[in-house]
Amino acid sequence: MTTPPPLSSISLAIPEQLQALPHTLDLINTFLMPKTIDAAVYNDLHRVVGAYGEFRLWTVGAMDGAAARGRLDLLRWLRTNRTEGCSTEAFTGAAANDHLNTLMWLCFFYPYLFDLERDLTTAARHGQARIVDFLKGDVLIAGEVEPAMEAAAANGYVDVVEILLTEPFVQNLTRPLLAAVRNGQIAVVQFLCDKSLERLYWMDSDQAFNVALEEGYTNIAAVMIRKCHLNSVKLALESAASRGYTDIVMMILDRYMLDEYEFAPALEKAALNGDCDMIELLLENCALPIDTPAEREHIFSTTVEACLGAAVKANRVDVVQLIVKKLGPD
Template sequence: MIPLYKLRCNVHWFASPYAEIELPLEMARIHAVLDPWHREYGQRRLQTVFDAWRPYVKLTLRAEVIVNYLRSSLPVVVAMEAAYYGRLDVLRSIAIATLRSLTCPLLDIAAFNNQTSTVYFLHEVKHPWGFVPKSLDCAAMNNNLDLVCFLAEHRSDLPTNHALHYAAVNNNMQMVLYLQTKFPSLKLKAETFIQLIRDGHLDMARFLLENSPTAYDLSSDVMDYAACRGHLELVMWLHANRSAGCSKAAINLAAMNGHLEVVEWLTDNRHEGCTTHAMDWAAWKGHLNVVKWLHENRREGCSANALVLAHQAKQNAVVEWLLVHRSAEVLQPNAMVAAASRGNLELIQWMHQHVATGWSSKVMDAAAGGGHLDVLQWLHENRGEGCTTGAMDSALGRKLVPVAQWFHDNRGEGCSPSALFTAAWRPDLDVLVWLDKYMPSIWSTTNLTSAAKQAPIPIVEWLHVHRPEGFSNALLEDALLFQRRMDLAEWCYLHLDLKCSESIMSRLAATGCLSALQLIHKHQTEGWSSDVIDRAAQVGRLNVVKWLLEHRPETFTVNAVDGAANWGSLNVLTYLLQVQPGMPTTNAMDLAASNGQEEIVRWLAEHSTHGCTEKAIYGAARKGHLNIVKVLVNDAGQGHLAPRALEMLLQEECLATYQRHVVAWLTEYIQSVDPMEA
């Protein structure tokens, strides 16, 4: 017998989206332990067991945590099992104070398993925990009107729309009327009406639709499904009373099920039409009268699948009719492909005798993808179109190694590297072993590297051990840069002599992938250049910049400061000037001004003493940044550079409109300072 202290309930009723699926299985597992215990020891020992967890000696901190957890969890598990199976004897043996203190939804669990007496008892002892709307929904799901009424009268929370849904699909008119009267805000969605139509509860569907004209959110699926089931009266009512309408699927599905009167009515009264699926599916199901009507009254026609499906279903009368009246469509080149993909050897043999055109290598490729070895053998012996490497690729992609072996033994096309990639990425070791043995042409360093990029580590290890071609540097670099596969990058460093290039480090810094840079730092000393921190500074990757300054200080140069100023990364710029206060040069302000970084220019004007050159004023003026020009001249104290900047600007062959107003301002400024200079 399993000790009780090992019992756990692994279903979180509120958080798990699959609680309604998982709870019965979990309760059955717990019941298999508790039921024998109850039979052997009875209920009198329960409270004793609960109280026995109180320690009488001083425990270590870890032991105290474990004991406290067991004291709180064991009563919960026992009570949940008792509520689920209606064990009132067990619940009554637990102290009321203990029951009230349990933080588990006993009310919901009892209602879920239709334990009415247990719900009454838990309500009587004032068990506080339970999501009452869920309890009421569960009662409706179990078609328990008495429990629905009890919960609605004695609990204050409102039910959800699920309650009305369950009442409707259970075809319980009395419960529906009660819920609609008690909770008029409840609504239904299209799924409810689809289920009602599927189950044949048309009276309930009509009642709900007619008595709540605006409450329900319908979709075209409802009329589609009514047409599919052949309920013409309901289709007509929806057409007259609801705006959702239908889709092309309505005629398609009605035709498939042989409901000709529905097809006729929809054609006469609706505008959505249909697709080739209508005739294809009618042919498949043998509804020749529907096929003929569509042929005579609609223009969509059919596809090659009509013949393939009808032949496969042995609808001989339909096949004969299609060959006479729709031969242009059903004998298209893709008809052979469709027949081969479905393994319809008999139809392929018939078309071999009667159809001269349309045969191609795609036919054998399609048969391979479906694993139809008998079709492949027949095509190989009787047709000359052959196949492509896609045939073996498809077979291996579906793990059809015997089919691939047949191709290898009987044909010479082989496979493409795609077969290797698919086998590695899935992964499928059996296919890899087969490729290793029989397909030497697909193995190369490039292909091996591509296969390993998305493969799990055990497959990468297998490739490394069994193939001599080896991996290229792209395996490590792509793992770091594109896929963020730190596990693969770590493996590469530990087992291969691969190094990350300077350009990849720079791109990692620019994208902010600090974990990748830390991994490279751990395993590699080569390739660290100033471009790494420069790129991080340019795009404002402050966390990367801080880490590089701490762990790779040799990468820092003035270019990082200039780059941060140039690209407007103020957070990086301020940090760099805090740790390297004497670092900025005139180049920082020149670049910031020329690229319209007004915030950077203002900050440098206030905090930097290095100033700028005439290139700053010229660059800002050339791009029409008048505000920056004013900051440089008035706030940064660089007015003495204005004449030279204006001279450079006036050397432009043609000034744009946005440049002229800057020229006018500079001219006015210079004149106010030094009329002779102006």
């Protein structure tokens, strides 16, 4: 036989009127016929392989698919009976699906296709702690483990992050922390702050706090306030006030002592937003009046104007009265 047998389902699905047209069944059969036999091989479709195996291409996809399914028996058969071999997808498929024995077998027979950083990162991204624990023993430089740490953090796999933290090469936790924050992975953020605070750079807490507010994860911003030291409290207060996050502003004010001038940027943002409740909250916690009229004018002239304008526009007499009270008798 020089051509494969037709797909039996076609004649059952096509109306008789269409079947009468020349070459209709052949054209549909050719269109629907897979280009390779790979899927039939790794899905154990023995009858399909028997009927179409000699007419369809055998490629590395057969072994790649078998590896992704942990079919070590099929991998051994393919290596013995076929010559196509596998691709790097066999390694990533085994790593992503927690097939440790399969991965070890691939590393033994196809070591030239193994890439530590790629396969470690793949396992970490899918939360495969057993694979990560096996592969991390080959880590020699920080660059091989940092992408895996970032992937695990972004997907919320605390157990994988913990395994990778045992590596002495891991020192810079900026990228894993920010990846966890951007993806709302509060458990990872808490873990990094609890277990590895000494490995977070001084600017990491500020950056993570701002990213959390940008993404709307106020629960993570609260964690950063409780567990880390914010180096630029003025900017943190401004960022929270500009977004109307009252709870976060209150947490900052409860934890940190701010000078009068540090309230100005936050007050200006609240005024621009017409957020009189935020203006009121900030003013109630601001240690005014300032001692001298000159100092008050230097620091607060623009801010006060903005706050008064917002309060008047919103008909908030209480806020206007509070502003006047805070400014003092001068």
